[in-house]
Amino acid sequence: MKPRTKMIHAGITGDEQTGAVSVPIYQTSTYKQDGIGEHRGYEYSRTGNPTRHALEELIKDLENGVSGFAFGSGMAAITSIMMLFNSGDHVVMTDDVYGGTYRVMTKVLSRLGITSTFVNTSDPDQVKEAITDKTRAIYIETPTNPLLKITDLRKMKEIANVHNLLLVVDNTFNTPYWQHPLDLGADIVLHSATKYIGGHSDVVSGLVAVNSEKLAEELHFIQNSAGGVLGPQDSWLLIRGIKTLGLRMEAIEKGAKDVASFLSDHPKVEKVYYPGLPSHPGHDIAKNQSDGFGGMISFDVGSGEAADHLLKKVRYFTLAESLGAVESLISVPAKMTHASIPKDRRDELGIADGLIRISVGIEDSEDLIADLKQALER
Ligand SMILES: *Cc1c(COP(=O)(O)O)cnc(C)c1O
Secondary structure (H helix, E strand, C coil), X not given: CCHHHHHHHCCCCCCCCCCCCCCCCCXXXXXXXXXXXXXXXXXXCCCCCHHHHHHHHHHHHHCCCCEEEEECCHHHHHHHHHCCCCCCCEEEEXXXXXXXXXXXXXXXXXXXXXXEEEECCCCHHHHHXXXXXXXXXXXXXCCCCCCCCCCCXXXXXXXXXXXXXXXXXXXXXXXXXXXXXXXXXCCEEEEECCCCCCCCCCCCCEEEEXXXXXXXXXXXXXXXXHCCECCHHHHHHHHHHHHXXXXXXXXXXHHHHHHHHHHHCCCXXXXXXXXXXXXXXXXXXXXXXXXXXXXXXXXXXXXHHHHHHHHHHCCCCEECCCXXXXXXXXXXXXCCCCCCCCHHHXXXXXXXXXXXXXXXXXXCHHHHHHHHHHHHHC
């Protein structure tokens, strides 16, 4: 199946019993048993729910995995994956990882004895150096947020193989339409489905796919034990969102390329971060491991004041955290998504006060460019 056909026909489609073309929302917590222990595949909705199951089959197929899982948020998915590890275990992670991921590792899981080291994973040598005899996994985001740094997933797989580590990839930014980490050797791929997969700014959710029966069993045990599952209504919204994921990503990327090239030529913009630009240091690797460059762009306008000014002037970019929706969103990472990262660490990472991040939506790019133009020039 080609990618856009897959968005429609993969996983479980419709309802066998009634012929309903749309998977029904099974809004139920429990299931009648025909006799004690005699059930029809479902006992209790934390353990399994048919609508959630249809979504889990779908993400499994989209990521070419063995099994899929749906959680109540991206963070619930990440936390559940980390529960595969034990006290004393160590994880090497991308340094400009999502702020919430940094927070759960350094403020919550660290208390339980799961430690982490953050390095620039764009440089494989830094990953090698960070590995200790306690290391169990390499955890990668590519592209990253907000600097859109690219990590070579095939190189990460080579390192993981040498040290017998799990390779975990947060694929939120590129989506299963553009990038397939499991095909490149990852063991676990996850998404904040709140973003592109849902795509309409109306649901918070997380999705995971794994590449082995063993991991599938372990993660299902944790999902059922810890209980951070996605409800049937929200599962249905994601199935609906995925149907147009391919169309949206194509439109978003076209817009992003137009906007990135406009920003690159603008005198008031000091720097543009977009992996689709040939000048981006990760451009060739991105091209090699993904089918597209996505819709996230960051650019530096030089100061916090200049950033504030621009934010007040834009009309089509909604000032909001989050990303990946049909409407274009704008944010200042230093004050919003990355505020939970201490200032000295932000400076270390290069997340300047004048850095603006945009998530390009599906509007006409002429309108988006005209909007940015007037906001930059006034
Ligand atoms: C938003 C986000 C998360 C967290 O997901 P939630 O759905 O907000 O819990 C994790 N990783 C990345 C890259 C994200 O953008």
